[in-house]
Amino acid sequence: MADEWQEAYEFAVEVARKAGMVIKQEIDKEMKVLTKSSTVDLVTKTDERVEKIIIGSLKTKFGEKAHKFIGEESTEKGCELTDAPTWIIDPVDGTTNFVHGFPFVAVSIAFAVKKELEFGVVYSCLEDKMYRARNGKGAFCNDEPISVSDVKDITKSIIISEHGTDRTPAKVEKIFSTMQKILCIPVHGLRGSGTAATNMCLVATGAVEAFFEIGIHCWDVAAGAVIVREAGGIVLDVSGGPFDLMSRRMLSANHEDIAKRIIKEIEVFEVPRDDGVKHLQQPSSF
Ligand SMILES: Nc1ncnc2c1ncn2[C@@H]1O[C@H](CO)[C@@H](O)[C@H]1OP(=O)(O)O
Numbered sequence: 001m002a003d004e005w006q007e008a009y010e011f012a013v014e015v016a017r018k019a020g021m022v023i024k025q026e027i028d029k030e031m032k033v034l035t036k037s038s039t040v041d042l043v044t045k046t047d048e049r050v051e052k053i054i055i056g057s058l059k060t061k062f063g064e065k066a067h068k069f070i071g072e073e074s075t076e077k078g079c080e081l082t083d084a085p086t087w088i089i090d091p092v093d094g095t096t097n098f099v100h101g102f103p104f105v106a107v108s109i110a111f112a113v114k115k116e117l118e119f120g121v122v123y124s125c126l127e128d129k130m131y132r133a134r135n136g137k138g139a140f141c142n143d144e145p146i147s148v149s150d151v152k153d154i155t156k157s158i159i160i161s162e163h164g165t166d167r168t169p170a171k172v173e174k175i176f177s178t179m180q181k182i183l184c185i186p187v188h189g190l191r192g193s194g195t196a197a198t199n200m201c202l203v204a205t206g207a208v209e210a211f212f213e214i215g216i217h218c219w220d221v222a223a224g225a226v227i228v229r230e231a232g233g234i235v236l237d238v239s240g241g242p243f244d245l246m247s248r249r250m251l252s253a254n255h256e257d258i259a260k261r262i263i264k265e266i267e268v269f270e271v272p273r274d275d276g277v278k279h280l281q282q283p284s285s286f
């Protein structure tokens with residue numbers, strides 16, 4: 001079939017909008033905040049509810065068993081990406097922002113077939129920005145085509161990174177040391193929206209030149225990866241090797257020159273992979 005996944009792509013946009021409406025309704029209400037891996041790794045009933053709405057809608061549309069699902073709130077053990085058509089979902093990306101009313105919260109929905117990402121949808125619901133991209137068909141924000149910045153000189157760039165949820169002093173030191181070195185190149189600025197999915201869309205629109213993070217999960221970056229690539233950018237491992245969705249390491253940039261310069265400064269630290277595979281060597285291409 002020539003355009004086998006177009007219907008799924010269009011439906012993903014619809015579902016992301018519906019999920020975003022629920023988040024918008026919930027954000028002003030008093031909420032019960034629970035924690036996951038640490039006291040700063042937050043989750044709310046809304047995360048769980050929105051994920052159920054998304055997966056429920058997709059199952060109703062495409063059948064209970066036709067597709068597989070990897071969701072932030074429903075994947076308990078490792079994430080297994082097989083050849084089967086698979087949805088990769090973050091119902092509320094930027095949960096800490098959501099809890100505090102910091103105005104960047106996104107719904108992230110990606111779809112992979114034969115382990116390759118086919119399309120991605122990121123709905124930055126508080127800004128009402130619907131980002132979407134499908135392989136070979138371009139990237140859009142609210143139906144307008146988007147493309148990455150053409151800045152190749154790092155000293156004229158804005159770079160995004162985040163701090164993650166691990167407060168182990170040795171890790172925090174590496175994160176801040178990397179940020180300090182990048183800031184002092186110098187770059188025009190360092191930023192962070194608090195949602196990896198939105199950060200990737202900011203690379204895709206050219207608002208910033210790059211976003212990198214170690215510790216993110218597959219559901220944070222799967223949709224954004226398609227959007228960045230279709231907007232003309234690149235998505236790599238933080239070593240410069242090929243991007244591995246399960247590695248919890250990601251660098252997205254407008255151009256190879258910017259990526260190479262950042263990679264020189266990144267102090268890499270170990271994180272367990274999303275698929276539970278141990279000791280997979282990350283190849284470097286730069
Ligand atoms: N352990 C971790 N380290 C780094 N980033 C993480 C992380 N867990 C989640 N993130 C994601 O990275 C961004 C902030 O660092 C958010 O998109 C957040 O997603 P979340 O809000 O869905 O948890």
Ligand SMILES: [Mg+2]
Nearest residue numbers: 090093094220
């Ligand atoms: Mg997330």
